[in-house]
Amino acid sequence: MTRSEDDLERARSLLRSADTVVILTGAGVSAESGVPTFRGDDGLWKQFRPEQLANPDAFRRDPRLVWEWYAWRREKVAACDPNPAHHALARFTLGRDRTRIVTQNVDDLHLRAARALVTEEGETSPAAESHDPAPPLQLHGSLFHVRCTRCNQRHEYRDPVDAESQDALPRCQRCDSLLRPDVVWFGESLDPRILETAGRWCRAADVALVVGTSSVVEPAASLPRHTTRSGGALIEVNPEETPLTTLADVSLHARAGEVVPGLLGGLVE
């Protein structure tokens, strides 16, 4: 058996014997769908700097510029599809009430993969029938949700955003104030209830499967350490080394779309 096959088998055996599994994903799980990551060579932060765009001051200073970036990202994601890693992860959660996906991603690819478990005819597939796949917990919000800057009303919003002029930006139907993307910007706190739920699942997990994150953005980056500190095992899927790699029981240096279907395929009931 080659080293990587040996690693895969060790990861499978950890997952097979786990009662509770938390799956933590970052931008790398969507990379093979064509969604740019943040810090990679073609990363979003290479063309734009987070200080410029993904923070509340930038939005206060120039809401049009910030909405232009999000409009571009919304279009980009809408043109992408979940890749085999998203589908394998969705199938793996089916029928497993104690397996949950916690994502840092603001794209909707995990959600679309969960919905794809419904057959084309619109009936639920037998596997999905018995257990609705729980929606992923989105730590940093969603590209396709908006929040009013004044009355805080939040809802899904999939209309194209015209960021050509400030007057064309989306406004609240209730109070006519400017709407913003319902995402967590740098310097903004995560929703405490979401963060507490994610922490609780990580502390309870027998295995944390961490897929496609550079593990630098806090407090998300610290979540897998809740699992290891509570005696759980850590499996990392990432072609690069990260601050988590030395902590991992198994480190699979591969792309998610390549290795996750094979890792989980044989474990799906």
Ligand code: BV8
């Ligand atoms: C906060 C939403 C309280 C918007 C994002 C300590 C404690 C608390 C806060 C801090 C702290 N230290 C510093 C901070 C501040 C800051 C922070 O963490 N800064 C970092 C840069 C040091 N944190 C915050 O501001 C957070 N707020 O804690 O509030 C507070 C309040 C005031 C002052 C202080 C604290 C809020 C953080 C959330 C920011 N919002 N996104 C938007 O998307 O527009 S973060 C953004 O980066 C994304 O959401 C993403 O989730 C996140 C992490 O990026 P990754 O997902 O890891 O992506 P990345 O490109 O980095 O890496 C991709 C990985 O995939 C790579 O490793 C690559 O090798 C791999 N890969 C590539 N291809 C593949 C692959 N893997 C598998 N398969 C492939 N094919």
Ligand code: ZN
């Ligand atoms: Zn409003």
